[in-house]
Amino acid sequence: MTALTADQIARVKATAPVFAEHGATITKHFYKRMFNAHPELKNLFNQTHQQSGSQPETLARAVYAYAANIDNLGALGGAVSHIANKHASLNIRPEHYPIVGRHLLGAVVDVLGDAVDQPTLDAWAVAYEQLANIMIGTEAKLYEAAPWSGFRPFKVVRKHVESDEITSFYLAPADGAPAGGFEPGQYVSVTRYVEKLGVDQPRQYSLSDAPHGRWLRISVKREDGRGEVEPGHVSNLMHDGVEEGAIVHVSAPMGEFKLDRKKTTPVVLLSGGVGITPMASMLATLLAERSERKVTFVHACRNRSVHAFGEWMRRSASGHPNVKLAVFYEEVGAADRVGVDYDFEGRVELERIAADAILPDADYYVCGPVAFMRAQRDALVARGVDSARIHTEIFGSGMLD
Template sequence: MSTLTTDQIARVKATVPVLAAHGTTITRHFYKRMFAHHPELKNVFNQTHQISGSQPETLARAVYTYAANIDNLGVLGSAVSRITHKHASLNIRPEHYPIVGRHLLGAIVDVLGDAVDKPTMDAWEAAYGQLADIMIGAEARLYSGAAWTGFRPFVVARKEIESDEIASFYLAPADGSPACSFEPGQYLSVKRFVDELGVDQPRQYSLSDAPNGHWLRISVKREAGREDTPAGHVSNLLHDGVEAGTIVHVSAPMGDFTLKRARTTPVVLVSGGVGVTPMISMLSTLLAERSPRRVTFVHACRNGRVHAFRQWLNDTVAAHPNVARAVFYEAIDATDRQGVDYDFEGRLDLTKLLAQGGVPDADYYICGPVPFMQAQRDALVALSVDAGRIHTEVFGSGTVE
């Protein structure tokens, strides 16, 4: 990997204010430009995020962060890890990087025009090449350790309804081979053709059980859509059109939000809504390994109608003295029973919950909507929990800091 010169670094850093002001305009133009020249890449990128604008905004933040830290790339380690796992799950290959680079740099020139001179663009070309080399190398290591590469056919062995919003799909290799192992907390990419968009669309879903050699289970929330958010194309296709016997194509397990299995510390699993799925995998794995670690399972959802895996959690707590639960319902239904279905009314408040009886030196795993995760992280920091013990998962366009 080539090293940037001092002048190149200075030129890239000098563009930081410009990226702050025009970054999203550049990245929106970049995607339009790239898709116009390479429409086949629409099969790789989430087109819903293109429509909503969240993907261009995310890329703009990433480009800005890279430029701002071009002289101290070590601080980008966690972000690079998360992105490369996502890329490997989507089967991003080295040949994609020159395409992205050509159109990203072209978009900068198209939008900024004479505001950037040739030496600055040369510096950005070198900087992009450096970043591409880092990403390609990291992704090559992930591919070399993956159970398979690309998308592979699996058959739906079973489908189960877990709540009004969530269904589980038990996926077995279509060729009859054993299901691969994985780290609890990892996810799969599932690819389905979306007629409305005219392209394949991959989506990531956390594995929701312990490795067992027979099947890989994902539990998918139907994204019905809201006034400001379109309905989920793939989640609705899975709920409405995928039954036992259906063939789906999936990538190998990826993701660096994983249970630190070698540790002996207590574990606190904190989830909101469908964020419960990787927590089920983590707890199931600890149970399968007969781990003596103390586990506190903290979950928040609206009410019992959308509370997936409720009975499983109740049975688990009853059978394992080292497992405790704290379930919060924000909008209780008349049929919801305190002490049976839920424990607390209202939004999850870790500050109150843990201040009354904290879990010293625990590792905290958090998954849910980005604002939810940020609130829980802030609460833990306020309780003086070391940042190295706080682990969060982010699939989409948000970040948690």
């Protein structure tokens, strides 16, 4: 690998403001250019995020961060691990990187024209090679540790409605072999052919039960769409077109958002809406392992009709003295029962449950809509919780910061 010179580092760093200003234009053109040349790659990318512009914007922010920190890559923190896990879940391989690099640099030239000179383009070519090698190396370790390679066929052995919005799918390997292990909190990618788009589409779903090797469970929220947002292509296909006996193709479990099972300190699970799915896996694992760790499970949703796993959560709390439960309903229905279905009305307010939720040395796992996660993180930090003990999971192309 060619090493960046001091002049090349300076050139890449100097172009960071360009990506702050023109990054989204460049990345939108990049995807269009790459898909025109390699339409088969549409199968690897969420085309809904392409159409909304959220994926190009996310890539533009990532390129900006890389350029701004080219002389101090350690400042990127967990971004490399987060992206590598997403890539491994989508089966991104080393041969894809030269294609991306060629079209990304081509998009820079197409958009900026004479505003970027050849030495700067040469510097970016070396910088991209450096980044590609970092990602390839990180992803190679994930593939090596994974229980299987690529997308594996699984049979739907059970389909169970959890709420008006969420349905669980129990997936057993089609060949009868063990389902393989995972860490609670991780996700898999499921791919389905979307006729409207004419391509396979992958979607990530958290595993929602404890690892035991017999089957994997994912719990999928139906995305009906609202306003200008289209209904979810894959979620609707799963709800309406995938029945017991169907075969779906599933990637190996990935994700760095996972319960640290070696610790003995308290655990606080904070979830909103479908963000409950990885938390259900974490709690189920702690119960299966008969852990003595103190657990507080805080969940927020609109009302009982959309509250997945509600009865199981209540049974778990009543049957285990080390488990505390606090459920917030934002829109309490006439039939919703306080102390049975929910505990508090309104949005999550940690001040109301501080004795159970703000615990010394606890690890906090937060999953839900971005606004929900941001609010919980900020509330925890304001109460003196070390940010290193706050773990979040974000799907799609959103960002917490």
